[in-house]
Amino acid sequence: MTRIGFAALVAMASSAGSAVAQDAMSIGQFEFANSCVQCHGTAGKGDGPLVSFLTGSMPDITQLQKSNGGVFPVTRVFNTIDGSARIGAHGTSEMPAWGQRYRADAAEWLSYQGAPGEAEALAQLRVLALVEYVASLQEQ
Numbered sequence: 001m002t003r004i005g006f007a008a009l010v011a012m013a014s015s016a017g018s019a020v021a022q023d024a025m026s027i028g029q030f031e032f033a034n035s036c037v038q039c040h041g042t043a044g045k046g047d048g049p050l051v052s053f054l055t056g057s058m059p060d061i062t063q064l065q066k067s068n069g070g071v072f073p074v075t076r077v078f079n080t081i082d083g084s085a086r087i088g089a090h091g092t093s094e095m096p097a098w099g100q101r102y103r104a105d106a107a108e109w110l111s112y113q114g115a116p117g118e119a120e121a122l123a124q125l126r127v128l129a130l131v132e133y134v135a136s137l138q139e140q
């Protein structure tokens with residue numbers, strides 16, 4: 001994803017107190033409950049029921065900001081969820097890549113609406129909603 005694309009989405013999703021920001025949060029919470037708690041646990045502590053089936057260690061994703069000098073690592077988290085962080089050197093991850101799945105969903109939905117070009121933006125918005133939700137789980 002381009003920097004410009006991400007900046008535009010952040011601007012859209014964070015426009016002060018707007019309906020967009022509220023929707024993005026509730027979408028993030030919904031997506032997290034559906035797709036992430038199985039591994040990460042409801043609070044993000046890494047204690048979901050699927051963990052016993054994974055071979056690697058499960059991170060506590062409430063500590064990402066703390067362990068990054070108090071700054072939430074937005075881009076890294078976005079890329080982890082999207083899956084783009086694993087292109088190349090990180091190819092062995094057990095964390096599923098959601099970007100591709102969301103892009104396929106969006107393309108299918110949009111093909112009925114006659115606007116297929118927007119699939120990328122929709123998929124990114126869905127990942128961004130998750131990034132915001134993960135940010136809200138951070139412990140100080």
Ligand code: HEC
Binds near residue numbers: 056057064073098130
């Ligand atoms: C099948 C289990 C599984 C599911 C489902 C899963 N994850 Fe993960 N996740 C992992 C594992 C394992 C890691 C550790 C790093 C790795 O293997 O990539 C991880 C790492 C992460 C990280 C840490 C990234 C960093 O920078 O350290 C974040 C954030 C994250 N996942 C978010 C999510 C979100 C959001 C969802 C739901 C859309 C999700 N995960 C679904 C297994 C999972």
